[in-house]
Amino acid sequence: MTRNVEALQLFDNFSQKIASLRHLNSPAATLSEAKQAHANSLKAGLSTQTHVAAKILSLYANHQCFAEADLLLYSLPQPDIFSFTTLINASSKYENFRHTLKLFVKMLAHRLFPDNRILPSVIKACAGLSALKLGRQLHGFGLTSGLALDSFVESSLVHMYIKCNALTYARKVFNKMAEPDVVCGSALASGYAKKGDVNSANMVFGEMEKLGIEPNLVSWNGMIAGFNQSGHFFKAVSVFRSMHSDGFRCDGVSVSSVLAAVGDLEDIIIGIQVHGYASKLGLRSDKCVVSSLVDMYGKCGCALETLRVFEEMDQKDVGTCNALIASLSRNGMVDDALKTFKKYRGQGMELNVVSWTSMIACCSQHGKDTEALELFREMQMVGVKPNSITIPCLLPACASIAALAHGKAAHCFSFKRGFADDVFVCSALIDMYSNCGRIQAAKQCFDRMPRRNLVCWNAMIGGYAMHGMVKEAINIFQLMQSSGQKPDFVSFTSLLSACSQRGLVEVGKSYFNSMSGDYKIEARMEHYACMVSLLGRAGKLQEAYSLVNEMPFEPDACVWGALLSSCRVQHNMELGEVAANRLFELEPKNPGNYVLLSNIYAARGKWTEVDKVRDMMKNAGLRKNPGYSWIEVKNKVHMLLAGDKSHPQMMQILEKLNKLSMEMKKAGYLPDTDFVLQDVEEQEKEHILCGHSEKLAVVFGILNTSPGTALTVMKNLRICGDCHTAIKFISSFEKREILVRDTNRFHHFKDGVCSCGELW
DNA sequence: CTAGGGTTAG
Numbered sequence: 001m002t003r004n005v006e007a008l009q010l011f012d013n014f015s016q017k018i019a020s021l022r023h024l025n026s027p028a029a030t031l032s033e034a035k036q037a038h039a040n041s042l043k044a045g046l047s048t049q050t051h052v053a054a055k056i057l058s059l060y061a062n063h064q065c066f067a068e069a070d071l072l073l074y075s076l077p078q079p080d081i082f083s084f085t086t087l088i089n090a091s092s093k094y095e096n097f098r099h100t101l102k103l104f105v106k107m108l109a110h111r112l113f114p115d116n117r118i119l120p121s122v123i124k125a126c127a128g129l130s131a132l133k134l135g136r137q138l139h140g141f142g143l144t145s146g147l148a149l150d151s152f153v154e155s156s157l158v159h160m161y162i163k164c165n166a167l168t169y170a171r172k173v174f175n176k177m178a179e180p181d182v183v184c185g186s187a188l189a190s191g192y193a194k195k196g197d198v199n200s201a202n203m204v205f206g207e208m209e210k211l212g213i214e215p216n217l218v219s220w221n222g223m224i225a226g227f228n229q230s231g232h233f234f235k236a237v238s239v240f241r242s243m244h245s246d247g248f249r250c251d252g253v254s255v256s257s258v259l260a261a262v263g264d265l266e267d268i269i270i271g272i273q274v275h276g277y278a279s280k281l282g283l284r285s286d287k288c289v290v291s292s293l294v295d296m297y298g299k300c301g302c303a304l305e306t307l308r309v310f311e312e313m314d315q316k317d318v319g320t321c322n323a324l325i326a327s328l329s330r331n332g333m334v335d336d337a338l339k340t341f342k343k344y345r346g347q348g349m350e351l352n353v354v355s356w357t358s359m360i361a362c363c364s365q366h367g368k369d370t371e372a373l374e375l376f377r378e379m380q381m382v383g384v385k386p387n388s389i390t391i392p393c394l395l396p397a398c399a400s401i402a403a404l405a406h407g408k409a410a411h412c413f414s415f416k417r418g419f420a421d422d423v424f425v426c427s428a429l430i431d432m433y434s435n436c437g438r439i440q441a442a443k444q445c446f447d448r449m450p451r452r453n454l455v456c457w458n459a460m461i462g463g464y465a466m467h468g469m470v471k472e473a474i475n476i477f478q479l480m481q482s483s484g485q486k487p488d489f490v491s492f493t494s495l496l497s498a499c500s501q502r503g504l505v506e507v508g509k510s511y512f513n514s515m516s517g518d519y520k521i522e523a524r525m526e527h528y529a530c531m532v533s534l535l536g537r538a539g540k541l542q543e544a545y546s547l548v549n550e551m552p553f554e555p556d557a558c559v560w561g562a563l564l565s566s567c568r569v570q571h572n573m574e575l576g577e578v579a580a581n582r583l584f585e586l587e588p589k590n591p592g593n594y595v596l597l598s599n600i601y602a603a604r605g606k607w608t609e610v611d612k613v614r615d616m617m618k619n620a621g622l623r624k625n626p627g628y629s630w631i632e633v634k635n636k637v638h639m640l641l642a643g644d645k646s647h648p649q650m651m652q653i654l655e656k657l658n659k660l661s662m663e664m665k666k667a668g669y670l671p672d673t674d675f676v677l678q679d680v681e682e683q684e685k686e687h688i689l690c691g692h693s694e695k696l697a698v699v700f701g702i703l704n705t706s707p708g709t710a711l712t713v714m715k716n717l718r719i720c721g722d723c724h725t726a727i728k729f730i731s732s733f734e735k736r737e738i739l740v741r742d743t744n745r746f747h748h749f750k751d752g753v754c755s756c757g758e759l760w
Numbered sequence: 761c762t763a764g765g766g767t768t769a770g
Contacts, residue, residue, distance in 0.1 A: 058761090082761090089761060120762045155763040187764040221765035228766095253766045260767065291767040322768040329769095357769040392770050424770050 034059035038072065048075065054082050061090030066099055081112045092121035100125035101134070114138075116147060120156040127156070132164035139173075151177070155184040162191030167200075174204075180211055186219035193226025198235055201226065220248055225257040228264075236261035237270060252278075252286035259292035263299035271296050275309075284312070291323040298327025306331075316344065322354045329362035337362050338371075353379075357390045364397035372397035373406055388419035392428035399435035407432040411445075421450050427459040434463030452483070458490045465498035470507075473498045489521050496530035500537060508534045529558040536566020541575055557586045561593070568596050568603075576600045588620045 038056050041047040047056070053076055060069035069087055073079055084107040092100045104122050107114070114122065119142060126135035139157055142149045149157075154177055161170035174180060174188045185208040192201035201223065208215060220243040227236035240258040243250060255278045262271045275293060283289045290313050297305040306327045313320060321344050328337040341359050345351055356379040363372035376394050379386065386394075391414050398407035411429055414420040420429075426449050433442035446452075446460045457480040464473035477495060480487060492515045499508030512531055515521050528551055535544035544563055548555050560582045567576030580597040587593065594617045601609040 085761065092762090117762055124763080150762090152763045157763090159764065181763095183764045185764085190765065216764095218765045223765090225765055251766095256766045286766090288767040293767090295768060319768055324768090326768060352768095354769050359769090361769055387769090389770050428770080 031063045031065065034063060034065075035068075038068075047072070048077060050076070050078075050080050050083070054080070054086060057083050058086045058090075061087050064090070064094050064096075066091055066096060079110060079112075081107075081115075081118075084110075084112060085118050088118055089121045092125050095128060097125035097128040101129070101131075113145070114141070116150050116153055119147075119149075119153045123153070123156040123160045127160035127163040130164050132161075132166060135160045135164065136169075151179065151181050151184060155181075155187050158184050158187045158191070162187070162194070165195070167191065167195060167197070171200075180208075180213065182208070182213050182216055182219060185211075185213050186215065186222050189219065190222025190226040193223050193232070193235075194229050196230035196232060198227070198232060217248065217251060217254075220250075221253045221257065224254055224261075228257050228261040231264075233261040233264045237265070237267075240274075250281070252283050252289045255281075255283055256286070256288040256292040259289070259296045263292070263296035266300050268297075268300040268302065271300055285314070287317040287319055291317075291319045294320060294323040294327050298323070298330050301331060303328065303331040303333060316349070318349060318352055318355060321349065322352075322358050325355065325358045325362065329358065329365065332366070334362060334366045334368065351384065353384055353387050353390065356384055357386070357393050360390065360397075361393035364393060364400070367400075369397040369401045369403075373403060376406075376410075386413065386417075388414070388417075388422045388425055391419070392424040395428035395432045399432040402436050404436040404438065407436060421448075423449070423451060423453050423456055427453075427455045430456065430459040430463055434459075434466050437467075439463055439467050439469070452485070454485060454488060454491075457485055458488070458494065461491055462494040465494040465501070468498065468501045470498040470502045470504060474507075487519065487521075489515075489524055489527070492519075492521065493524075493526045493530060496527060496534065500530050500534035503534075503538050505534060505538045505540070525553075525556055525558060528555065529562045532559055533562040533566060536563055537569055539570060541566060541570055541572050545575055545578075555582075557583060557590075560586065564593065564596050568600050571600060571603045573600055573604055573606070584616070584620075589622065591617065591622050594620075594622070 034056065037059065038047065041049075041052050041056060046052045053072060057069050057072060060066070060072070066087070073083055073087065076083065084103060088100055088103050088107070091097075091103065100122060104114070104118075104125075107118075119138060123135055123138055126132070126138065135157070142153060154173055157173045158170045161167065161173065170188055170191060174184055177184060185204060189201050189204040189208070192198075192204060205215065205219075205223065208219075220239065223239045224236050224243070227233070227239060236258055240250070240254060243254065255274060259271070259274055259278075262274060275296075278284070278286075278289055278293070290309060293309045294306050297303075297309060306324065310316075310320060310324050321340065325337045325340055328334075328340065337359065341351075341355065356375060360372045360375045360379075363369070363375060372394060376386065376390070379390075391410050394410055395407060398404070398410065407429075410432075411420070414422075414425050414429075419425055426445055429445045430442045433439070433445065442460065442463045446456065449456060457476065460476050461473050461480075464470070464476065473495060477487065477491060480491070492511060495511050496508055499505075499511065508531065512523065512527065515527070516523055528547065531547055532544045535541070535547065541563075544566060548559055548563060551559070560579045564576055564579035564583060567573075567579060576597060580593055583590070583593040594613050598610045598613040601607075601613065
C-alpha cells in the first residue's frame with residue numbers, strides 16, 4: 001500500500017515535471033514562456049539533458065536571446081552538434097554575424113565538425129563580414145573533408161564570393177556544380193548585375209536557359225535590383241519589361257526596384273505607367289513600393305504627386321516617411337520636410353538612422369547649418385547611432401560655419417565607429433578641415449586614406465585651391481594621374497581657380513587648353529568664369545572680354561560677375577559698365593552687382609554715377625535690403641582710401657557718414673563709424689585697393705549686423721587666415737551684444753574664431 | 761534546421 005502511494009507520488013511528480021516543460025514543444029512560445037520552461041527544467045534537474053537543452057536553445061534563438069542561450073549552452077557538459085546548429089543558424093539568420101563566427105569557433109573547440117546543415121549559415125556570416133579569407137578556408141574544408149557539398153552550401157559560397165568582390169571564384173563554384181540549380185544561377189547573375197557587369201549577368205541568365213533552368217520570380221528580381229544598384233537604370237527597366245513580356249507576374253520586390261531606377265532616369269512617363277501597373281496588382285499597401293513611388297515622383301520633380309501617394313497610404317511607415325522627407329528636401333521644401341519629421345516624431349513613430357540622416361542632410365544642404373548640428377546632437381540623445389552616411393551629411397554644415405570643434409568631434413566619432421577610412425567620410429573631412437583653415441589636417445586625412453576615389457582627389461585639390469596653394473594643388477593633380485585616376489571637370493575648376501588667385505596666367509591657360517585637348521573634357525561655365533577671372537585680375541581685361549564673347553554658349557551671371565569683379569580690381573569703368581548692365585538684366589535683385597559698379601565709380605571719383613547706381617537699386621526694389629544703407633558708407637570709405645585725405649569733398653563725406661550712422665542707429669543696426677574708420681586705416685591700403693575683397697568684407701561686415709553677412713565674413717576670414725581681425729570682429733559682436741538672441745549661432749562663430757586662433 | 765530578390769540618407 002505504502003509502496004503504491006510512493007509510486008503514485010513519483011508518477012505525479014514526473015508528470016508535473018513534464019507538464020512544466022510543455023512550452024518546449026510549442027514553436028510559438030513567448031519569451032517569458034521560454035524562460036519559464038528553462039527555469040522549470042533547471043528545477044527539475046533536466047536542463048543539461050541534451051534534447052531538453054536543444055529545445056530551450058531553439059526557443060531562445062527564435063527570440064534572438066543569444067546571451068541567455070550562450071549561458072545555457074556553455075553550462076552543458078558536452079554540447080552536441082544540434083545545439084550548435086540551432087544557435088549558429090539563428091544568429092546568422094538574424095545577421096548576428098560576429099556571434100555566428102564566435103559560436104562556430106567554440107564548436108570546433110569541442111571537436112564537433114561542421115556539415116552541410118551548418119556551413120551555409122557560417123558562410124553567410126563570412127559574406128556579411130566580408131571575411132573572404134575565412135570563407136575560402138571553409139570552402140577548402142568542405143572540399144577536402146569528404147563532405148559532398150550540396151546546393152545550399154554552393155549557393156551560399158556564390159553569394160559570399162560576390163559579396164567579397166571575388167567574382168571569378170563565384171563563377172568557378174557555379175561551373176563546378178554537379179547539378180546547377182536556379183538559386184545558384186540567380187545568385188551569380190544578380191551578383192554580376194550588382195557589380196555592373198552587364199554582359200556576364202546576361203550570359204549567366206542565358207546559360208541557365210541552356211541548362212534547362214527556368215528563371216523564377218527571384219531570378220528576375222535579382223537582375224532588376226542588381227542593375228539598379230550598379231547604376232544601369234535603363235537596363236533595370238528593360239529587364240522589367242522582358243519579365244513582363246515573358247508572362248511573369250511581378251511582385252512588390254520587382255516594382256520597388258524598377259521604380260528606383262525610373263526615378264534616377266527621371267522618366268516620369270514610365271514612372272506613371274509602373275505606378276498604374278502596381279495599383280492594378282494591388283501593391284498599394286506594400287511599404288517598399290510606396291517608398292519608392294514617393295522617391296520616384298520626388299526625383300522627377302513632382303512634389304505634389306509625392307504627397308498624394310504618401311497621403312493615400314493608410315498605415316504610414318518609417319521608410320515611407322524617410323522617402324517623403326528626402327523627396328521634399330530634393331524639391332527645396334525644407335520647412336515641409338522639417339514639419340513632416342516633427343509630426344511623425346511627435347506621433348511616436350520610431351525614427352531610424354535614415355530618418356535622422358535625411359533630415360540632417362536636408363538642413364545642411366539648404367543652409368540650416370546650426371539646425372543640422374542640433375539634429376545630430378538630438379539623434380544621439382534619443383539613442384539612434386549615426387553611421388558612415390550620417391557623417392558626410394553633417395560635415396558640410398560644420399564646414400560652412402567653421403564649427404571646427406564639431407567637425408573634429410565627428411572625426412573622432414568616425415574613428416571610434418571604424419569608418420574614418422570610408423571614402424565619403426574622408427572626402428567630407430578633407431573639405432571640412434580646408435574650410436576651417438586647417439589645410440594640414442586635411443592633408444593628413446588625405447594621406448592616411450587606404451583607398452581614394454575621384455571625389456577624394458578633387459577634395460584635396462579643392463582644399464589647396466581654396467587656400468591659394470597652387471603648387472600643392474598641381475602636385476596632387478599629378479599624383480592623382482600617376483595613381484591611375486583620371487581627372488574630371490571638377491579637378492580642372494579647382495586648378496584654374498587656384499591659378500586665378502595666384503595670377504598664374506600662363507599655367508592656367510595651358511591647363512584650360514589641355515583640358516579639352518588632351519583630356520577631352522568640354523569646358524563648362526565655371527571654367528570660363530575662372531579663366532575670365534584669371535585674365536581679368538592679371539590686367540588682361542580685353543582678353544577676358546574676348547573670351548566671354550567667344551564662348552560656345554551664352555555666358556551666365558558667374559562669368560559676367562567674374563568680369564565685373566576684375567573690372568573693379570582694375571578700376572576699368574568702360575568694361576565694368578558692360579558687364580554690370582548684363583548682370584542687371586540677368587539678376588536684377590542681386591545687390592552685389594550694384595555695389596561692385598558703384599565701387600568702380602567711387603574709385604574713379606564719379607560721384608554722380610555712384611548716386612545713379614543707388615537710384616537703380618531703389619528702382620529694382622532693393623531698398624529694404626538691410627545692407628542697403630551701408631553701400632553708401634562703403635563707397636565713401638572706399639573713396640577715403642582711394643583718394644588722398646585732403647580731398648575737397650572730405651568734409652561733406654564725413655558729414656554724410658555721420659548722418660548715415662544716425663539713420664542706422666535709428667534702424668537698429670548699431671553702427672560705429674569711428675570704429676570702422678579706424679579699422680580701415682589700420683588695414684594695408686594697397687591690399688584693399690588690389691581687390692582683396694576678403695579684408696574689405698571684414699570691415700564692412702562689422703558694419704552690417706545681419707547674420708547672413710556675418711556668416712560670409714567669417715568664412716572669408718577663415719580663408720584669409722586673418723586671425724587678428726577675426727577676433728576683433730567677434731569681440732565687436734560681444735561688445736555690442738549683437739546676435740545675442742541667436743545664442744547658438746553666436747557660439748558657432750566663437751568656435752570659428754577659436755579655430756583661427758589655434759591655427760594662426 | 762541550411763542557400764538567391766526590395767525602398768528611403770552621401
